[in-house]
Amino acid sequence: MNLPLHLGALGSLEAGLIALLIAMLAFAGWNAIGSRQQWPVGRIIALACLTGIVIGAGWDTWNLFYLGMVRLESPLYARLAIAGIHDVQNLGGRVLMEWVGALAGGATGWLLFSKKEGFESPAQSSENTSSEP
Template sequence: MNLPLHTGLLGALEAGLIAFAIGVLVYALWAWICRRAGLAIGHALGWGMAIAVVIAAGLDSWNLFYLGIARLESPLYARLALAGIHDPDFLGTRVLLQIVGALSGTVLGWWLFSGRMAGRHDVEVPGSGENPPGQGH
């Protein structure tokens, strides 16, 4: 993220809240797309979660992965690797809170917007007036 966030735990919480908002917005977009395409609600939820995590935590996740595989054998390489990372001390915490924020934002979006899609996939409850298929009463 290229936003001027605070450092430390406050910055990680800010990044998590931004990821939460991204999760809600991405799910709303996918719910609309899936309604138009006639897809099930699971498609909207799955793709919404995956894309929200990539958008919200993609760059910081890549930086965390790169620091794990890069050869930081000299102080120069270590300094170059850490120079492009905002608050490298709390990078792991920030990635965790971004992933949790994106996933929980998508779930909140599902809870808010699922009423429109859930009505199309209702299952007929036996005893509700019509005979279930395969039973000739």
């Protein structure tokens, strides 16, 4: 995201909430497309979560991957890599909160925006299918 948020745990929480909102809006968009195409709900939730992760957590996830996998043999390269990252000390926690927020946003979007008419509990469905004499 690379937004100028707070540092530390508060910044990680803010980034997670932003990813949650992005995934909820993505669910609303994918639900509009998927309901016309008659997609299963699982596909819509997965696409919303993936969209939330890519948009909400993509940049910080890439920075975490880059710092862990690329050899920063020179102090100059290390300084250049770290200079573009907001809150380097809490990058791992920030990425974790963004991923959790995006996944929770997909589920929350499903709870808020999906049509509730076709859903019933397993107990209700077993009562409807049982044939009594």
